[in-house]
Amino acid sequence: MKSIIASIAVAAGLMIAGSAMAVDMPANGKAKCGACHAVDKKVVGPAWTEVAKKYAGDKDAESKIAANVTKGGAFGWKMGNMPPKGMGASDADIKELSKFIAGLK
Numbered sequence: 221m222k223s224i225i226a227s228i229a230v231a232a233g234l235m236i237a238g239s240a241m242a243v244d245m246p247a248n249g250k251a252k253c254g255a256c257h258a259v260d261k262k263v264v265g266p267a268w269t270e271v272a273k274k275y276a277g278d279k280d281a282e283s284k285i286a287a288n289v290t291k292g293g294a295f296g297w298k299m300g301n302m303p304p305k306g307m308g309a310s311d312a313d314i315k316e317l318s319k320f321i322a323g324l325k
């Protein structure tokens with residue numbers, strides 16, 4: 221089931237990437253984070269590409285991002301407070317999304 225969802229997400233991502241050249245947010249990100257975040261633009265919280273820039277060259281980027289997403293709060297963006305774990309993300313979601321965010325260019 222999970223792999224079916226993943227392949228649909230990848231297919232949808234490729235279709236969108238074809239027209240807009242943007243990386244699509246994984247399905248669990250859309251569900252648990254999408255109300256406040258987009259990959260490449262500011263919404264309620266910072267664009268994830270901006271977060272990737274903040275941690276560029278930091279070999280611990282993925283674990284630092286995961287720690288911040290888990291505890292929530294403010295991280296210096298002056299945009300308000302992020303709820304811990306977004307909208308109910310599991311630890312596995314957070315691990316996967318932190319890797320995705322850290323890997324953005």
Ligand code: HEC
Pocket residue numbers: 249252253254255256257264265266271274284285288289293294295296297298299300301302303305306307309314317318321
């Ligand atoms: C209710 C809105 C909201 C939701 C839902 C939300 N965020 Fe955020 N997020 C924010 C805000 C606001 C900030 C900026 C806080 C600040 O001003 O420092 C932020 C900041 C961040 C940052 C920057 C951390 C850093 O170290 O600089 C990351 C990464 C992030 N969010 C990831 C996520 C992920 C992943 C999810 C889903 C699991 C998520 N967010 C869900 C509002 C949200």
